[in-house]
Amino acid sequence: MKRKAGVFLLIALTVALFAGCSRRKDEAPPHEALIFGATYMTRNNPYFNVLGQGIEEVVEANGDILLTRDPLQDQKKQNEQIEELIDEGIRMLFLNPVDWEEVRPALLACKKAGVAVINVDTVVKDRDLVISVIETDNYQAGQLCALDMMKRRKSADIVILDNPIQMSITYRAQGFTDAIAGNPNYRVVYRHAAAGEIEVSSKVMEEFLSQNKGFDVVLGGNDPTALGALAALQQARKEDGVLIYGIDGSPDFKAILDMGYVTGTSAQSPKAIGRVAAETAYRYLNGEPVDPYISLSSTFITKDNLAEYEIDGWQ
Known part of the structure; x- marks a missing residue:
């Protein structure tokens, strides 16, 4: 019995030794995973x-958890989902x-619960209720x-x-x-809300085209809006000569740009916005000072310089 006990002790000591050696001296001990929430106006x-x-890449690299919600362009639903995340x-x-x-009621709920808010991509009105805003220079x-x-048209x-509800x-x-x-x-001969979505934009443009008013330039508030306008113009066979x-x-817009059906896009990097937002969150949680507003520059892309950018991905 004594010999068996000695063997068991030796095994236990060996396991403990290897367990201790498996972690580098400068490596932080495991921590309890933090839970982050994220909600975007739409995943469409x-x-x-x-x-x-x-x-997500930054959060997971830190061993933490990200819960996401999609309110499908419904602010009431987004407010309810934020309450659920809390x-x-x-x-x-x-x-x-x-x-x-x-979105103000949800921001107040976060404040009451002690949940800090990082505002991404489009600013909220109540800036005092968020710790930082990260967006492109829109x-x-x-x-x-x-x-x-103006270079193309006199x-x-x-x-x-x-x-209008998206700043x-x-x-x-x-x-x-x-x-x-x-x-x-x-x-500007016509201005109308198009929800930032292809389907809505296409219907808005179709309605305008039925009025038979002349125009030669379309500015979409984002790429899906511009592509919706293009779809309506092509359906009506009125796309020729329109910028x-x-x-x-x-990637979708750049592919269409490569084919010559659209004129240009002011590009941004959503992945960079997300990465900077997450890095800002960790600085805040570590007690470090954070900038209340972070703006990332935009790059203009046309068919002439498209080769400098990857068509299949975001810059």
């Missing part, structure tokens, strides 16, 4: 899937709001489209398809209209 747009990947014990929320104003993105248009009648698109449209302000050669601008730099 692949842009938000890529943005989510940027967040109940599930999230420490931090990555928020891309459906409506920049109507105003610049709209300006770049206008500047390209005058133009313009259609703008925007989305990223509102700032893009503002950048565009400010760039042409005071120049009577450029006129079509999007904003995002999505």
